[in-house]
Amino acid sequence: MISPLPNPTLSRYGVGMAIDLALAHPDIAVAAPVLLDPARPLRRIPLGPELDRPQSFHDRFDDDAVFYDVFRDHTGRHVYLIGPMALNLAPLIDNLEIVGHPSGTSARPRIHHGIQAEILRVTLPKGDTHLRFTFGEQPVEVAIQRNRSDAFRGDRIVFTINKDNDLAWIADWARFYVAEHGATAAVVYDNDSTSYSLDDLRTTLAGVPGLEKFLVIPWPYRFGSMDDVFTGHRFGGNWAMFAQPPKFTQFFRRYGMRARSILNADIDELVMSPFRRSVFKAVERSPFGLLRFNRMWVLNARAEDGVPRHAQFVIRKKGVAARDRGKKWAIAPGRAFFASWRAQPWTHQVRGWFNLSGSSGAFYGYHFIGISRSWYWDRTEQITFDPKLHVKDQLMIDTFADVYGTPRRR
The missing domain is CATH 3.90.550 (Spore Coat Polysaccharide Biosynthesis Protein SpsA; Chain A)
Structure with missing residues:
Protein backbone atom coordinates (compact mmCIF):
# COMPACT_ATOMS: atom_id res chain seq x y z
CA MET A 1 0.00 0.00 0.00
CA ILE A 2 1.02 3.64 -0.40
CA SER A 3 2.56 5.12 2.75
CA PRO A 4 0.50 7.93 4.29
CA LEU A 5 1.48 11.56 4.23
CA PRO A 6 3.34 13.05 7.15
CA ASN A 7 1.07 14.55 9.78
CA PRO A 8 0.41 18.13 8.61
CA THR A 9 0.55 19.36 12.21
CA LEU A 10 4.20 18.33 12.65
CA SER A 11 6.70 21.14 13.17
CA ARG A 12 9.00 21.99 10.28
CA TYR A 13 11.83 21.90 12.80
CA GLY A 14 11.40 18.17 13.46
CA VAL A 15 14.42 15.86 13.37
CA GLY A 16 15.30 14.72 9.86
CA MET A 17 12.83 17.05 8.18
CA ALA A 18 13.74 19.06 5.10
CA ILE A 19 14.97 22.62 5.60
CA ASP A 20 12.65 25.44 4.57
CA LEU A 21 15.02 27.93 2.95
CA ALA A 22 12.58 30.75 3.66
CA LEU A 23 13.19 30.31 7.39
CA ALA A 24 16.89 31.10 7.01
CA HIS A 25 16.36 33.72 4.28
CA PRO A 26 13.01 35.46 4.89
CA ASP A 27 13.12 37.44 1.64
CA ILE A 28 14.38 34.63 -0.60
CA ALA A 29 11.00 34.14 -2.30
CA VAL A 30 10.11 37.84 -2.60
CA ALA A 31 9.68 39.08 -6.17
CA ALA A 32 9.75 42.65 -7.49
CA PRO A 33 6.90 42.98 -10.00
CA VAL A 34 6.19 45.95 -12.23
CA LEU A 35 2.45 46.47 -12.70
CA LEU A 36 0.52 48.98 -14.75
CA ASP A 37 -1.11 51.73 -12.71
CA PRO A 38 -4.83 50.88 -12.36
CA ALA A 39 -5.60 54.62 -12.50
CA ARG A 40 -4.13 54.90 -16.01
CA PRO A 41 -5.72 53.57 -19.22
CA LEU A 42 -2.73 51.58 -20.53
CA ARG A 43 -3.37 47.81 -20.49
CA ARG A 44 -2.19 44.66 -22.25
CA ILE A 45 -4.72 43.83 -24.98
CA PRO A 46 -5.51 40.30 -26.17
CA LEU A 47 -4.98 39.19 -29.73
CA GLY A 48 -8.17 39.74 -31.71
CA PRO A 49 -9.58 42.19 -29.14
CA GLU A 50 -12.75 42.63 -31.18
CA LEU A 51 -13.68 38.95 -30.80
CA ASP A 52 -16.43 37.85 -28.45
CA ARG A 53 -15.00 35.80 -25.59
CA PRO A 54 -16.48 34.49 -22.33
CA GLN A 55 -15.88 36.51 -19.18
CA SER A 56 -13.77 33.67 -17.78
CA PHE A 57 -11.14 34.39 -20.46
CA HIS A 58 -10.90 38.05 -19.44
CA ASP A 59 -10.80 37.14 -15.74
CA ARG A 60 -7.72 34.99 -16.39
CA PHE A 61 -6.08 37.35 -18.87
CA ASP A 62 -3.09 39.24 -17.44
CA ASP A 63 -3.63 42.80 -18.60
CA ASP A 64 -1.50 44.68 -16.06
CA ALA A 65 1.79 42.85 -15.33
CA VAL A 66 4.77 44.21 -17.25
CA PHE A 67 7.46 42.29 -15.34
CA TYR A 68 7.06 39.56 -12.74
CA ASP A 69 10.48 40.03 -11.18
CA VAL A 70 13.59 42.24 -11.31
CA PHE A 71 16.80 40.75 -9.91
CA ARG A 72 20.59 40.53 -10.12
CA ASP A 73 22.20 37.76 -12.11
CA HIS A 74 24.56 35.38 -10.31
CA THR A 75 27.64 37.41 -11.32
CA GLY A 76 26.27 40.66 -9.91
CA ARG A 77 27.07 42.54 -13.11
CA HIS A 78 23.66 42.44 -14.74
CA VAL A 79 20.03 42.90 -13.79
CA TYR A 80 17.29 40.77 -15.35
CA LEU A 81 13.72 41.93 -15.89
CA ILE A 82 11.45 38.96 -16.60
CA GLY A 83 7.82 39.27 -17.63
CA PRO A 84 4.96 37.77 -19.62
CA MET A 85 4.41 38.14 -23.35
CA ALA A 86 4.10 41.88 -24.04
CA LEU A 87 1.71 41.84 -27.02
CA ASN A 88 0.73 45.50 -27.61
CA LEU A 89 3.16 46.63 -24.88
CA ALA A 90 6.20 45.46 -26.89
CA PRO A 91 7.00 48.89 -28.45
CA LEU A 92 7.19 50.42 -24.98
CA ILE A 93 9.57 47.68 -23.83
CA ASP A 94 11.71 48.17 -26.95
CA ASN A 95 12.19 51.85 -26.07
CA LEU A 96 13.04 51.47 -22.39
CA GLU A 97 15.92 53.43 -20.92
CA ILE A 98 16.78 52.33 -17.40
CA VAL A 99 18.48 54.38 -14.69
CA GLY A 100 20.19 52.63 -11.78
CA HIS A 101 19.92 54.08 -8.27
CA PRO A 102 21.88 55.40 -6.45
CA SER A 103 24.55 55.51 -9.17
CA GLY A 104 22.42 57.40 -11.69
CA THR A 105 23.81 55.17 -14.47
CA SER A 106 21.61 55.22 -17.56
CA ALA A 107 21.57 52.16 -19.80
CA ARG A 108 19.45 50.54 -22.47
CA PRO A 109 18.69 46.88 -21.81
CA ARG A 110 19.26 44.04 -24.20
CA ILE A 111 15.83 42.71 -25.07
CA HIS A 112 14.67 39.26 -26.09
CA HIS A 113 11.04 38.70 -27.00
CA GLY A 114 11.09 35.03 -26.07
CA ILE A 115 8.56 32.22 -26.11
CA GLN A 116 5.55 33.71 -24.30
CA ALA A 117 7.96 35.75 -22.16
CA GLU A 118 10.00 38.94 -22.16
CA ILE A 119 13.66 38.68 -21.11
CA LEU A 120 15.61 41.89 -20.54
CA ARG A 121 19.15 42.24 -19.25
CA VAL A 122 20.80 45.52 -18.32
CA THR A 123 24.29 46.19 -16.97
CA LEU A 124 24.31 48.36 -13.84
CA PRO A 125 26.85 49.00 -11.04
CA LYS A 126 26.78 46.35 -8.32
CA GLY A 127 25.93 48.97 -5.71
CA ASP A 128 22.63 49.89 -7.34
CA THR A 129 19.66 48.70 -5.32
CA HIS A 130 16.81 50.13 -7.42
CA LEU A 131 16.13 51.00 -11.01
CA ARG A 132 13.89 53.60 -12.55
CA PHE A 133 12.26 54.01 -15.96
CA THR A 134 9.18 55.44 -17.59
CA PHE A 135 6.69 53.02 -19.11
CA GLY A 136 4.36 54.91 -21.39
CA GLU A 137 3.50 57.83 -19.15
CA GLN A 138 3.93 55.87 -15.93
CA PRO A 139 7.04 56.49 -13.80
CA VAL A 140 8.40 53.26 -12.31
CA GLU A 141 10.83 52.63 -9.46
CA VAL A 142 11.46 49.04 -8.44
CA ALA A 143 13.84 47.29 -6.05
CA ILE A 144 16.47 44.97 -7.50
CA GLN A 145 16.13 41.59 -5.76
CA ARG A 146 19.19 39.61 -4.77
CA ASN A 147 20.33 36.58 -6.71
CA ARG A 148 19.73 33.42 -4.66
Whole structure:
Protein backbone atom coordinates (compact mmCIF):
# COMPACT_ATOMS: atom_id res chain seq x y z
CA MET A 1 0.00 0.00 0.00
CA ILE A 2 1.02 3.64 -0.40
CA SER A 3 2.56 5.12 2.75
CA PRO A 4 0.50 7.93 4.29
CA LEU A 5 1.48 11.56 4.23
CA PRO A 6 3.34 13.05 7.15
CA ASN A 7 1.07 14.55 9.78
CA PRO A 8 0.41 18.13 8.61
CA THR A 9 0.55 19.36 12.21
CA LEU A 10 4.20 18.33 12.65
CA SER A 11 6.70 21.14 13.17
CA ARG A 12 9.00 21.99 10.28
CA TYR A 13 11.83 21.90 12.80
CA GLY A 14 11.40 18.17 13.46
CA VAL A 15 14.42 15.86 13.37
CA GLY A 16 15.30 14.72 9.86
CA MET A 17 12.83 17.05 8.18
CA ALA A 18 13.74 19.06 5.10
CA ILE A 19 14.97 22.62 5.60
CA ASP A 20 12.65 25.44 4.57
CA LEU A 21 15.02 27.93 2.95
CA ALA A 22 12.58 30.75 3.66
CA LEU A 23 13.19 30.31 7.39
CA ALA A 24 16.89 31.10 7.01
CA HIS A 25 16.36 33.72 4.28
CA PRO A 26 13.01 35.46 4.89
CA ASP A 27 13.12 37.44 1.64
CA ILE A 28 14.38 34.63 -0.60
CA ALA A 29 11.00 34.14 -2.30
CA VAL A 30 10.11 37.84 -2.60
CA ALA A 31 9.68 39.08 -6.17
CA ALA A 32 9.75 42.65 -7.49
CA PRO A 33 6.90 42.98 -10.00
CA VAL A 34 6.19 45.95 -12.23
CA LEU A 35 2.45 46.47 -12.70
CA LEU A 36 0.52 48.98 -14.75
CA ASP A 37 -1.11 51.73 -12.71
CA PRO A 38 -4.83 50.88 -12.36
CA ALA A 39 -5.60 54.62 -12.50
CA ARG A 40 -4.13 54.90 -16.01
CA PRO A 41 -5.72 53.57 -19.22
CA LEU A 42 -2.73 51.58 -20.53
CA ARG A 43 -3.37 47.81 -20.49
CA ARG A 44 -2.19 44.66 -22.25
CA ILE A 45 -4.72 43.83 -24.98
CA PRO A 46 -5.51 40.30 -26.17
CA LEU A 47 -4.98 39.19 -29.73
CA GLY A 48 -8.17 39.74 -31.71
CA PRO A 49 -9.58 42.19 -29.14
CA GLU A 50 -12.75 42.63 -31.18
CA LEU A 51 -13.68 38.95 -30.80
CA ASP A 52 -16.43 37.85 -28.45
CA ARG A 53 -15.00 35.80 -25.59
CA PRO A 54 -16.48 34.49 -22.33
CA GLN A 55 -15.88 36.51 -19.18
CA SER A 56 -13.77 33.67 -17.78
CA PHE A 57 -11.14 34.39 -20.46
CA HIS A 58 -10.90 38.05 -19.44
CA ASP A 59 -10.80 37.14 -15.74
CA ARG A 60 -7.72 34.99 -16.39
CA PHE A 61 -6.08 37.35 -18.87
CA ASP A 62 -3.09 39.24 -17.44
CA ASP A 63 -3.63 42.80 -18.60
CA ASP A 64 -1.50 44.68 -16.06
CA ALA A 65 1.79 42.85 -15.33
CA VAL A 66 4.77 44.21 -17.25
CA PHE A 67 7.46 42.29 -15.34
CA TYR A 68 7.06 39.56 -12.74
CA ASP A 69 10.48 40.03 -11.18
CA VAL A 70 13.59 42.24 -11.31
CA PHE A 71 16.80 40.75 -9.91
CA ARG A 72 20.59 40.53 -10.12
CA ASP A 73 22.20 37.76 -12.11
CA HIS A 74 24.56 35.38 -10.31
CA THR A 75 27.64 37.41 -11.32
CA GLY A 76 26.27 40.66 -9.91
CA ARG A 77 27.07 42.54 -13.11
CA HIS A 78 23.66 42.44 -14.74
CA VAL A 79 20.03 42.90 -13.79
CA TYR A 80 17.29 40.77 -15.35
CA LEU A 81 13.72 41.93 -15.89
CA ILE A 82 11.45 38.96 -16.60
CA GLY A 83 7.82 39.27 -17.63
CA PRO A 84 4.96 37.77 -19.62
CA MET A 85 4.41 38.14 -23.35
CA ALA A 86 4.10 41.88 -24.04
CA LEU A 87 1.71 41.84 -27.02
CA ASN A 88 0.73 45.50 -27.61
CA LEU A 89 3.16 46.63 -24.88
CA ALA A 90 6.20 45.46 -26.89
CA PRO A 91 7.00 48.89 -28.45
CA LEU A 92 7.19 50.42 -24.98
CA ILE A 93 9.57 47.68 -23.83
CA ASP A 94 11.71 48.17 -26.95
CA ASN A 95 12.19 51.85 -26.07
CA LEU A 96 13.04 51.47 -22.39
CA GLU A 97 15.92 53.43 -20.92
CA ILE A 98 16.78 52.33 -17.40
CA VAL A 99 18.48 54.38 -14.69
CA GLY A 100 20.19 52.63 -11.78
CA HIS A 101 19.92 54.08 -8.27
CA PRO A 102 21.88 55.40 -6.45
CA SER A 103 24.55 55.51 -9.17
CA GLY A 104 22.42 57.40 -11.69
CA THR A 105 23.81 55.17 -14.47
CA SER A 106 21.61 55.22 -17.56
CA ALA A 107 21.57 52.16 -19.80
CA ARG A 108 19.45 50.54 -22.47
CA PRO A 109 18.69 46.88 -21.81
CA ARG A 110 19.26 44.04 -24.20
CA ILE A 111 15.83 42.71 -25.07
CA HIS A 112 14.67 39.26 -26.09
CA HIS A 113 11.04 38.70 -27.00
CA GLY A 114 11.09 35.03 -26.07
CA ILE A 115 8.56 32.22 -26.11
CA GLN A 116 5.55 33.71 -24.30
CA ALA A 117 7.96 35.75 -22.16
CA GLU A 118 10.00 38.94 -22.16
CA ILE A 119 13.66 38.68 -21.11
CA LEU A 120 15.61 41.89 -20.54
CA ARG A 121 19.15 42.24 -19.25
CA VAL A 122 20.80 45.52 -18.32
CA THR A 123 24.29 46.19 -16.97
CA LEU A 124 24.31 48.36 -13.84
CA PRO A 125 26.85 49.00 -11.04
CA LYS A 126 26.78 46.35 -8.32
CA GLY A 127 25.93 48.97 -5.71
CA ASP A 128 22.63 49.89 -7.34
CA THR A 129 19.66 48.70 -5.32
CA HIS A 130 16.81 50.13 -7.42
CA LEU A 131 16.13 51.00 -11.01
CA ARG A 132 13.89 53.60 -12.55
CA PHE A 133 12.26 54.01 -15.96
CA THR A 134 9.18 55.44 -17.59
CA PHE A 135 6.69 53.02 -19.11
CA GLY A 136 4.36 54.91 -21.39
CA GLU A 137 3.50 57.83 -19.15
CA GLN A 138 3.93 55.87 -15.93
CA PRO A 139 7.04 56.49 -13.80
CA VAL A 140 8.40 53.26 -12.31
CA GLU A 141 10.83 52.63 -9.46
CA VAL A 142 11.46 49.04 -8.44
CA ALA A 143 13.84 47.29 -6.05
CA ILE A 144 16.47 44.97 -7.50
CA GLN A 145 16.13 41.59 -5.76
CA ARG A 146 19.19 39.61 -4.77
CA ASN A 147 20.33 36.58 -6.71
CA ARG A 148 19.73 33.42 -4.66
CA SER A 149 21.63 30.80 -6.63
CA ASP A 150 24.04 30.21 -3.74
CA ALA A 151 21.18 28.80 -1.65
CA PHE A 152 21.05 25.85 -4.08
CA ARG A 153 24.77 25.43 -4.71
CA GLY A 154 25.47 21.81 -5.67
CA ASP A 155 21.81 20.74 -5.42
CA ARG A 156 19.78 18.51 -7.67
CA ILE A 157 16.52 20.43 -7.94
CA VAL A 158 13.07 19.42 -9.12
CA PHE A 159 10.71 22.38 -9.55
CA THR A 160 7.15 23.02 -10.62
CA ILE A 161 4.21 25.41 -10.55
CA ASN A 162 1.18 24.45 -8.48
CA LYS A 163 -2.41 25.50 -7.96
CA ASP A 164 -4.63 23.53 -5.61
CA ASN A 165 -3.12 20.14 -6.37
CA ASP A 166 -3.82 17.74 -3.51
CA LEU A 167 -1.14 17.85 -0.83
CA ALA A 168 -0.93 14.06 -1.09
CA TRP A 169 0.05 14.41 -4.75
CA ILE A 170 2.71 16.98 -3.95
CA ALA A 171 4.19 14.77 -1.25
CA ASP A 172 4.18 11.75 -3.59
CA TRP A 173 5.75 13.83 -6.36
CA ALA A 174 8.62 15.06 -4.22
CA ARG A 175 9.10 11.65 -2.59
CA PHE A 176 9.39 10.04 -6.02
CA TYR A 177 12.13 12.37 -7.24
CA VAL A 178 14.12 11.97 -4.04
CA ALA A 179 13.87 8.18 -3.99
CA GLU A 180 14.18 7.42 -7.71
CA HIS A 181 16.46 10.20 -8.95
CA GLY A 182 18.29 11.57 -5.94
CA ALA A 183 16.76 15.05 -5.83
CA THR A 184 18.09 17.06 -2.91
CA ALA A 185 15.82 20.11 -3.25
CA ALA A 186 12.26 20.84 -4.34
CA VAL A 187 10.93 24.25 -5.41
CA VAL A 188 7.22 24.87 -5.80
CA TYR A 189 5.81 28.06 -7.29
CA ASP A 190 2.32 28.43 -5.83
CA ASN A 191 -0.15 30.18 -8.12
CA ASP A 192 -2.62 31.41 -5.47
CA SER A 193 -3.92 28.07 -4.20
CA THR A 194 -7.14 28.38 -2.21
CA SER A 195 -7.56 24.78 -0.99
CA TYR A 196 -4.81 25.18 1.62
CA SER A 197 -2.32 27.70 2.92
CA LEU A 198 1.32 28.18 1.99
CA ASP A 199 2.18 26.88 5.46
CA ASP A 200 0.29 23.65 4.68
CA LEU A 201 2.32 23.30 1.50
CA ARG A 202 5.58 23.97 3.37
CA THR A 203 4.72 21.42 6.05
CA THR A 204 3.98 18.80 3.40
CA LEU A 205 7.37 19.31 1.72
CA ALA A 206 9.16 19.40 5.07
CA GLY A 207 8.00 15.86 5.80
CA VAL A 208 9.18 14.24 2.54
CA PRO A 209 11.68 11.49 3.46
CA GLY A 210 15.21 12.22 2.27
CA LEU A 211 14.52 15.69 0.92
CA GLU A 212 17.22 18.07 2.17
CA LYS A 213 15.71 21.48 1.42
CA PHE A 214 12.75 23.13 -0.23
CA LEU A 215 11.37 26.52 -1.17
CA VAL A 216 7.78 27.64 -1.75
CA ILE A 217 7.60 30.75 -3.95
CA PRO A 218 4.33 32.72 -4.04
CA TRP A 219 3.51 33.38 -7.71
CA PRO A 220 0.16 35.23 -7.66
CA TYR A 221 0.08 36.33 -11.29
CA ARG A 222 -2.82 35.39 -13.54
CA PHE A 223 -2.15 32.06 -15.21
CA GLY A 224 -3.99 32.85 -18.42
CA SER A 225 -6.55 30.88 -20.34
CA MET A 226 -7.12 28.68 -23.34
CA ASP A 227 -8.56 30.73 -26.20
CA ASP A 228 -11.12 28.92 -28.31
CA VAL A 229 -11.78 32.03 -30.40
CA PHE A 230 -8.42 33.30 -31.69
CA THR A 231 -6.30 30.43 -33.02
CA GLY A 232 -4.09 32.26 -35.51
CA HIS A 233 -1.07 32.35 -33.18
CA ARG A 234 1.75 29.82 -33.57
CA PHE A 235 0.65 28.26 -30.25
CA GLY A 236 -2.97 28.11 -31.33
CA GLY A 237 -5.39 28.49 -28.44
CA ASN A 238 -2.50 28.13 -25.94
CA TRP A 239 -1.11 31.58 -26.74
CA ALA A 240 -2.77 33.34 -23.77
CA MET A 241 -0.68 31.70 -21.04
CA PHE A 242 1.11 34.14 -18.76
CA ALA A 243 2.23 33.01 -15.29
CA GLN A 244 4.03 29.80 -16.29
CA PRO A 245 6.42 30.57 -19.19
CA PRO A 246 8.36 33.45 -17.53
CA LYS A 247 8.91 31.57 -14.28
CA PHE A 248 11.24 29.07 -16.03
CA THR A 249 13.74 31.80 -16.87
CA GLN A 250 13.21 33.56 -13.54
CA PHE A 251 14.00 30.35 -11.67
CA PHE A 252 16.99 29.45 -13.84
CA ARG A 253 18.61 32.89 -13.59
CA ARG A 254 17.73 33.86 -10.02
CA TYR A 255 17.85 30.53 -8.17
CA GLY A 256 19.39 27.84 -10.35
CA MET A 257 22.76 28.98 -11.67
CA ARG A 258 24.80 27.26 -8.93
CA ALA A 259 22.74 24.06 -8.92
CA ARG A 260 24.29 20.77 -9.95
CA SER A 261 21.30 19.95 -12.11
CA ILE A 262 17.65 20.94 -12.55
CA LEU A 263 14.54 19.05 -13.65
CA ASN A 264 11.21 20.62 -14.48
CA ALA A 265 8.25 18.31 -13.86
CA ASP A 266 4.64 19.12 -13.12
CA ILE A 267 2.86 17.48 -10.19
CA ASP A 268 1.17 15.13 -12.68
CA GLU A 269 4.48 14.09 -14.27
CA LEU A 270 6.91 11.42 -13.09
CA VAL A 271 10.10 10.76 -15.06
CA MET A 272 11.20 7.12 -15.31
CA SER A 273 14.04 5.25 -16.94
CA PRO A 274 13.93 1.67 -18.28
CA PHE A 275 17.49 1.42 -16.91
CA ARG A 276 16.48 2.92 -13.54
CA ARG A 277 18.98 5.74 -14.04
CA SER A 278 18.91 9.11 -12.32
CA VAL A 279 17.90 11.89 -14.70
CA PHE A 280 20.08 14.28 -12.69
CA LYS A 281 23.19 12.14 -13.09
CA ALA A 282 22.43 11.68 -16.78
CA VAL A 283 22.21 15.39 -17.57
CA GLU A 284 25.31 16.12 -15.48
CA ARG A 285 27.23 13.67 -17.69
CA SER A 286 25.68 14.83 -20.97
CA PRO A 287 28.02 16.63 -23.41
CA PHE A 288 25.99 19.84 -23.50
CA GLY A 289 24.28 19.93 -20.11
CA LEU A 290 20.81 19.57 -21.65
CA LEU A 291 18.64 16.47 -21.80
CA ARG A 292 15.28 16.24 -23.56
CA PHE A 293 12.97 13.24 -23.63
CA ASN A 294 9.46 12.23 -24.64
CA ARG A 295 6.31 12.06 -22.57
CA MET A 296 3.53 9.51 -22.61
CA TRP A 297 0.02 9.60 -21.22
CA VAL A 298 -0.95 7.42 -18.27
CA LEU A 299 -4.65 6.71 -18.60
CA ASN A 300 -7.27 7.46 -15.97
CA ALA A 301 -7.94 3.85 -15.03
CA ARG A 302 -7.64 2.43 -11.50
CA ALA A 303 -9.30 -0.09 -9.21
CA GLU A 304 -9.24 2.08 -6.09
CA ASP A 305 -11.81 4.62 -4.88
CA GLY A 306 -11.28 7.92 -3.13
CA VAL A 307 -8.66 10.57 -3.81
CA PRO A 308 -6.39 9.24 -6.59
CA ARG A 309 -2.65 8.77 -6.14
CA HIS A 310 0.04 8.42 -8.79
CA ALA A 311 0.85 4.81 -7.95
CA GLN A 312 -2.72 3.69 -8.60
CA PHE A 313 -2.34 4.41 -12.32
CA VAL A 314 -0.24 1.97 -14.37
CA ILE A 315 -2.21 1.66 -17.62
CA ARG A 316 -1.26 3.33 -20.89
CA LYS A 317 -2.03 2.85 -24.55
CA LYS A 318 0.07 0.37 -26.51
CA GLY A 319 3.10 1.50 -28.51
CA VAL A 320 3.40 4.95 -30.04
CA ALA A 321 -0.29 5.61 -29.34
CA ALA A 322 0.75 6.39 -25.77
CA ARG A 323 2.92 9.33 -26.85
CA ASP A 324 2.15 12.82 -25.65
CA ARG A 325 3.16 15.64 -28.01
CA GLY A 326 5.15 17.49 -25.36
CA LYS A 327 8.70 16.82 -24.22
CA LYS A 328 10.39 17.30 -20.85
CA TRP A 329 13.88 18.55 -20.08
CA ALA A 330 16.65 18.66 -17.51
CA ILE A 331 19.65 21.01 -17.48
CA ALA A 332 23.05 21.24 -15.80
CA PRO A 333 23.67 24.98 -15.19
CA GLY A 334 27.42 24.41 -14.86
CA ARG A 335 27.34 23.96 -18.64
CA ALA A 336 25.67 27.35 -19.09
CA PHE A 337 28.61 28.41 -21.25
CA PHE A 338 26.68 26.57 -23.96
CA ALA A 339 23.82 29.04 -23.43
CA SER A 340 23.41 32.66 -24.47
CA TRP A 341 22.22 35.34 -22.02
CA ARG A 342 18.76 34.96 -23.53
CA ALA A 343 18.59 31.17 -23.11
CA GLN A 344 15.02 30.36 -22.19
CA PRO A 345 13.84 27.18 -20.56
CA TRP A 346 10.21 26.77 -21.54
CA THR A 347 7.47 24.21 -20.98
CA HIS A 348 8.74 21.66 -23.51
CA GLN A 349 12.15 22.86 -24.67
CA VAL A 350 15.14 25.08 -23.90
CA ARG A 351 15.83 27.77 -26.50
CA GLY A 352 19.21 29.42 -26.90
CA TRP A 353 21.19 26.50 -25.42
CA PHE A 354 23.62 24.71 -27.73
CA ASN A 355 22.79 21.01 -27.94
CA LEU A 356 23.48 18.42 -30.66
CA SER A 357 22.38 15.34 -28.75
CA GLY A 358 18.68 15.43 -29.66
CA SER A 359 16.16 13.57 -27.51
CA SER A 360 17.14 10.81 -25.11
CA GLY A 361 15.56 7.37 -25.24
CA ALA A 362 16.75 6.60 -21.72
CA PHE A 363 13.92 8.50 -19.99
CA TYR A 364 10.19 8.97 -20.32
CA GLY A 365 7.97 11.56 -18.72
CA TYR A 366 4.84 9.73 -17.59
CA HIS A 367 1.94 12.20 -17.70
CA PHE A 368 -0.98 11.23 -15.44
CA ILE A 369 -4.43 12.15 -16.73
CA GLY A 370 -6.02 11.25 -13.39
CA ILE A 371 -3.78 13.55 -11.30
CA SER A 372 -5.18 16.99 -12.05
CA ARG A 373 -6.90 20.04 -10.61
CA SER A 374 -8.03 23.28 -12.24
CA TRP A 375 -7.17 22.41 -15.81
CA TYR A 376 -9.04 23.49 -18.93
CA TRP A 377 -10.34 20.15 -20.11
CA ASP A 378 -12.06 17.32 -18.28
CA ARG A 379 -9.57 14.69 -17.10
CA THR A 380 -11.93 12.94 -14.68
CA GLU A 381 -13.58 10.43 -17.04
CA GLN A 382 -12.21 6.96 -16.30
CA ILE A 383 -11.54 4.40 -19.02
CA THR A 384 -11.96 0.63 -18.85
CA PHE A 385 -8.88 -1.52 -19.48
CA ASP A 386 -8.96 -3.10 -22.94
CA PRO A 387 -6.09 -5.57 -23.57
CA LYS A 388 -6.35 -4.90 -27.31
CA LEU A 389 -5.59 -1.22 -26.83
CA HIS A 390 -3.91 -0.91 -23.46
CA VAL A 391 -1.05 -2.34 -21.48
CA LYS A 392 -0.13 -2.43 -17.81
CA ASP A 393 3.25 -0.73 -17.81
CA GLN A 394 5.73 -2.97 -15.98
CA LEU A 395 8.29 -0.19 -15.57
CA MET A 396 5.75 1.87 -13.69
CA ILE A 397 4.69 -1.10 -11.57
CA ASP A 398 8.28 -1.95 -10.60
CA THR A 399 9.25 1.66 -9.96
CA PHE A 400 6.22 2.32 -7.79
CA ALA A 401 6.94 -0.86 -5.82
CA ASP A 402 10.42 0.43 -5.00
CA VAL A 403 9.37 4.01 -4.25
CA TYR A 404 5.97 3.61 -2.59
CA GLY A 405 5.87 -0.06 -1.56
CA THR A 406 2.98 -0.99 -3.86
CA PRO A 407 2.50 -4.56 -5.21
CA ARG A 408 4.73 -5.75 -8.05
CA ARG A 409 1.84 -7.59 -9.69
CA ARG A 410 -1.35 -5.79 -10.72
